[in-house]
Amino acid sequence: MPKVEGPLFSVSAGGTLGGAVTFEGGPSGPRVQKVPRHRDMKTVGQLAHRASFASGVSSWNALDGASKAYYESLAQGKAMTGYNLYLKLFLLAGPPAPEPVEVEYRIAAPMDSCGVEWSYGAWSWRWWVYEIYVGRISSNSCRMGHGLRFTGVAIPAGSTILSAKVKYTCSDTQTWTVLRARITGEKSVNEGQWDDMGEYQSRRGTAAGGPNDDNIFLAEQVTWDGVEAWYVDQEYESEEIGSVIQAIIDQGAWTGESGADVVCLYVDDHEDRSSQGARRVAHAYGELPRDPAILPRLWVRYQ
Numbered sequence: 001m002p003k004v005e006g007p008l009f010s011v012s013a014g015g016t017l018g019g020a021v022t023f024e025g026g027p028s029g030p031r032v033q034k035v036p037r038h039r040d041m042k043t044v045g046q047l048a049h050r051a052s053f054a055s056g057v058s059s060w061n062a063l064d065g066a067s068k069a070y071y072e073s074l075a076q077g078k079a080m081t082g083y084n085l086y087l088k089l090f091l092l093a094g095p096p097a098p099e100p101v102e103v104e105y106r107i108a109a110p111m112d113s114c115g116v117e118w119s120y121g122a123w124s125w126r127w128w129v130y131e132i133y134v135g136r137i138s139s140n141s142c143r144m145g146h147g148l149r150f151t152g153v154a155i156p157a158g159s160t161i162l163s164a165k166v167k168y169t170c171s172d173t174q175t176w177t178v179l180r181a182r183i184t185g186e187k188s189v190n191e192g193q194w195d196d197m198g199e200y201q202s203r204r205g206t207a208a209g210g211p212n213d214d215n216i217f218l219a220e221q222v223t224w225d226g227v228e229a230w231y232v233d234q235e236y237e238s239e240e241i242g243s244v245i246q247a248i249i250d251q252g253a254w255t256g257e258s259g260a261d262v263v264c265l266y267v268d269d270h271e272d273r274s275s276q277g278a279r280r281v282a283h284a285y286g287e288l289p290r291d292p293a294i295l296p297r298l299w300v301r302y303q
Helices: 044-062 065-075 082-093 197-204 242-249
Strands: 015-017 021-026 029-034 101-106 113-119 122-127 131-135 141-151 161-172 180-185 222-225 235-237 262-268 279-283 297-302
Touching: 044 082, 065 082, 101 141, 113 131, 113 197, 122 197, 141 197, 141 297, 161 242, 180 242, 197 262, 242 262
Parallel strands: 161 279
Antiparallel strands: 015 021, 021 029, 101 297, 113 122, 113 141, 131 141, 131 279, 141 262, 161 235, 161 297, 180 222, 180 262
C-alpha cells in the first residue's frame, strides 16, 4: 500500500486550519507553520499616533457643513476627499484654523437706536430718531452720543473675533475737527430697547450721569479720536472694536444661537472731549422704514 507523506495525510493540502496553523508548499517540499500574528506593542509612539488620529476625526466631526464643504473644495484635484485632506493637515500641523466668517447686522426697528446730548444744562434723550449724532456743537448742545441695539447676532460661543466695526452712512456733511469719542458695549446679551433717559443712564453708566458702570465693559472701552471729515451719503467705519465684541460673546450667558442674543453698543462723547462744532451725523431708522443699506450696522469677522 502506498504511503501518503503530504500534509494532513494527503497528496497536497494548503490553507489555514482553525486559524492556528497554515499548510503550504515550499522549495523544500510541504511545510506547516503557525499563523503569523502582528504583536500590538502599544509603544508610546503608537499610542500617541492613534490619539492624534482620534483627535483629528473628532475635530472633523465637530465642523459645521460650511467648513466641511470648504475642505472638500480644497481637495478637488488632489485624489483625496475633504476628510482625508483635513486629517492630513491635522496630523502634520495640528487642527487647521477654520475659515474666517464675516457677518453684518443692522438695526431693525426705530427704537433700536437712540440719541443723547447735554442740552442747556441737562441731559436730553431723543428716541425714534432718523439721525444719530456724536460730538459737540456748542456748550448748549454737546456730549452727543447714541446707543445701537443689534438683534439676532448669531456668532458661535467660543469664537475668536478677528475684527469688528460699526458702519455708518453719513446724512449731513460735517468736516469740523477735532471729534473725540468712546465706544463700549453692554454686558447684557438680551437687553431690550431704551425707554427713557433714566434707563439709558442706568445702562450707559457714569459718563451719561448714571449711578455706576456695572452694566458696561469699561476696561474694553475703545477710544475713537481724530474722526475724519464725513460727507453726505458716504459710508464710514468706526474705530476697531473687536475687543468689545469679544468681551460680550465671552460671557457665559452668550448662546450664539440665531435670534437669541443681542449686542448693545454706545458710541458717544459724553465726556465732552470734542472741539467746538465737531460732530458727525449718520442715518438711523426714523419714523418710517428706511432703506436698509443706509442703516447703522455691526460688521464682524470671526473664526
